[in-house]
Amino acid sequence: MSTFFTPGPAALFPTVQSHYMEAFRLNLGSISHRSAAFRKIYQHADEQLRELFALPKSHAVLFTGSATEVWERIIMNTVEHESFHLVNGSFSKKFFDFAKDLHKYANSMHKPFGEGFDASEVEVPEYAELICCTANETSSGVQMKASEIHKIKKANKNKFVAVDMVSSAPYPNLDFSLVDSAFFSVQKSFGMPAGLGVWFANEAMLEKSERMKKHEGIVGTYHSLPSLWENYKNFETPETPNVMAIYVLGKVAEDFNRIGVENIRKETDKKAKALYDFAKKSDNFEIFVENENHRSATVVVLNCKEGSSKVINTIKERSDMIIGAGYGKLKETQIRIANFPAVNMDQVQALITELGSL
Amino acid sequence: MSTFFTPGPAALFPTVQSHYMEAFRLNLGSISHRSAAFRKIYQHADEQLRELFALPKSHAVLFTGSATEVWERIIMNTVEHESFHLVNGSFSKKFFDFAKDLHKYANSMHKPFGEGFDASEVEVPEYAELICCTANETSSGVQMKASEIHKIKKANKNKFVAVDMVSSAPYPNLDFSLVDSAFFSVQKSFGMPAGLGVWFANEAMLEKSERMKKHEGIVGTYHSLPSLWENYKNFETPETPNVMAIYVLGKVAEDFNRIGVENIRKETDKKAKALYDFAKKSDNFEIFVENENHRSATVVVLNCKEGSSKVINTIKERSDMIIGAGYGKLKETQIRIANFPAVNMDQVQALITELGSL
Incomplete structure (x- = not known):
């Protein structure tokens, strides 16, 4: 049985397959998403995620197809004119690119691959409506500490702060009185098969979206914040969602x-x-x-002196452990090791032993 | 074991659970969506769907989170100013509403609930760019025959024709030289758990979307036609998709x-x-x-002389068969029976026997 240390899709959390079996046993592939049975499933996921993330009542728990989708939805629904992006890798750059594709005036601060942001050096443009932070840059293994994100909100209380926590949730200890929105997808730290995005957004964002819509803004259709939220009030979704994944997510959060x-x-x-x-x-x-404060706890990126493919292949052949290659241009020279809850200390030690014996 | 005659989510096709088991055995929850293994899965689904739908090379096989999503994407990507909708039920109306939400000039022809369209009575507005047909109105059990849809395209060759085949695919025998786009979701006729939309679109639509984008139109981000298509060329997707569902869909199509x-x-x-x-x-x-030509083959809607809830509950208690209630206002007076490939003639006969003994 392979052990996946890949940064997403990643190793399945040990309970995931049996939760799926139970979902089949309960006919969750056939039940209506307008039934009491579904509403109970949504409510359970909501309650468990609220506990896990210490999520206050001001924030809704919404579901999309992916975290990538949330990049798009959050810009469409909360940015009338200007966004601001902290860009230091491939995924924070994509978030920034989405804002441009949606014809927003997208401001940004850029750092080289491998470097991170501290609040003190960040200057937020005056008219930016949304500040986009990445808690963990999956491409480079750089994290932005929760405390730094909180400082940015404290200095910019009239702006929204959104946190991409795709490859780190629930690790970052976010204070949701200082974070308007955060989101992730289930195939990373939650160790589930891909196909579901989770979006926390607060009432202030909903109000902004409603105002934009009223003033002839285009905020989307079924997955606009007003539409998602209206359905959420009844623990329903606008469309037929990935019911099984919502069930399993609630169970894994539990x-x-x-x-x-x-x-x-x-x-x-x-x-x-x-x-x-x-x-x-x-x-x-x-x-x-290099900077220890910016070093990711959930995606460990290492330079390989003699190329990454030999390392990856040898580890796979010897011990059936799958580790990730570097991202993009660094594919050949780096490895990425996911440190998600699905792999335990024994497995990490076994990997270290293998890496040490190369 | 319950037998689901609900019109979606519906009964699982008998092979679906074992395909999911195989997906777990193959670690499909953990493999990268940029790997050769994933590309093979996408390619297999593509080949099997092409065979099943007699899909020509001009059309791409694209994946979204739901068919609901396709309503939005198709309007954003192919309608610069005007769309035209044949509306005769709740779902064709939602498609129409999406066009308005996206600030398009949405034209429509309306029929009362329970009635359908023939090509000869349809007058398409001169400036409509996209004609939206619904092969099967899940809410009312009304179908539009493939031959009628073809006639509309023949009379409007300079306009796109899109077919919502959500609750009928692969039943309608569409000629894709006369259909620019069609789409469905997997939780209906394919008998799979929800969480995946399938979108067929042709090159002419791609070109239109590219032109719109070039001329400052907003066609979306990761799920714009250009982005989906660019990734599709390598059998990849822009985001991490529902890998397991794509695998199972290929297997069910097979x-x-x-x-x-x-x-x-x-x-x-x-x-x-x-x-x-x-x-x-x-x-x-x-x-x-009433009109036999408009009567759906895949969703049978019946008026109940003595209310639907008694029928639904009695059938469930007596024989563990689950049938759908009427949609919306007709919930209390109608039943809807899905006639998808997942239920065989013996099961339909058993249902008829039960209904007859009430």
Whole structure:
């Protein structure tokens, strides 16, 4: 049985397959999304996610097809003219590109691949309506700490702050009184098959979207914030959603709550430390992200002295462990190791042993 | 084990659960959507759907989160100013509403609930760019015959024709030299859990979208036609898609091809005839759609003399068969029976026996 350390799609969380089996047993592929049975499933996911993320009542739990979709929806629904993007990798750049594709005036601050942002150096343009932060740049293994994101909101209270937490949720300990919106997809830290995006958005965003719509703005159709929210009030969705995935997400969030989010965070830190400590001592690997504060806890990126493909192939052949290649141009020289809840300390240690024996 | 005659989500096709089991065995929840393994899965689905629908090379096979999403995408990508909608039920009306939400000039021809369209009575406005037909109105059980849709294209060759075949595919025998686009979702006739939309679109639509984009039109971001198509050339998707569902769809399409689409159509006709023949003779039920040419083969709608909830509950209690209620205002007076490939003649006969014994 392969062990996946790939940064997404990633290893399935150990309980996921049996939750899917139960979903089939319960006929969740056939029930109506306008039934009480579905509303109960949505409500359960909502409750478990609220507990896991300490999400206040001001925020709704909405479902899309992917986190990529949320990039588009959040810009369409909350940016009338200007957005602002902290760009330091391929995914934060895509978020920025989406704003331009939607004909918004997209401001940005750029950092080289492998570098991160601190609040003190960020200057937000006066007319920006939405500040887009990436809690974890999956492409480069750079994180932006929750505390830095909070500082940005404190200094810009009249603007929305959105956090892409695709490859880190529920690791970042976000204070949702200082974060208007956050989103992720289920195939990363939640260890589920892809096909569902999760979008937290607050009432202030809903109000903005409603105002934009009233004043002839185009905020989309079924997945506009007003449409999603109106359905959410009854624990329904505008379209027939990925019912099984919503069920399984609720169950995995329940599993996470049973472990405790603080334990998940501590365990993530411990596993990350083991990986980075290994790389520090290694002759074959080097930590890519130099600034320790910006180093991701959930996606560890290492430079390989002798190319990545040999490392990846050897590890796969020897021990059936699958690790990720570097992203884009760095495919040949870097490896990326996902440090999600689905892999435990023993598996990380086994990987370290293999990497050390190359 | 319940038998679902609900019009969507519907009964799972008998092979679906084992295809999902195989997907788990193959680690399809963890593989990269940029891998050769994924491209092979996409290509397989593409080939099987092409065979099933006799889809020419001019058309691409694209994936979205739902058919609802396609309503939005097709309008954003192919309508610069004006669309035209044949509206005769709740779903064709939503398609029409989406065009208005996107600030297009949406023309329409309306028919009362339960009535359908023939080509000869349809007058398409001169400046309409896209003609939206619904092959099967799930809400009312009204179909528009493929031959009538073809006639509309023949009379309007300079306009796009799009066919919503959500609750009928692959039953309608569309000639794709006369249909620019068609789409469906997998939780109806394909008998799969929801969470995937399938969109066929041709090169002329792609070119239109590219022209609109070039001339400052907003055609969306990751799911614009140019973006979907560019990725499709490599059998990839812009975002991480519902990989498992794409795999299972390819497998179900393969199962359908093994049966043969003509056999599926004949069997559908036979089962529909049995249901309608029963209703004709029944004292308790009455066929809702009066015009036989407009009567749906895939969603049979019957008026209940003594209310629908008693019928639905009795059938469920006696024999664990689940039938759908009427849509919207007709919930209390009608039943809807899905006649998809997942239910066979024996099951339909068993349902008829139960309905007859009320």
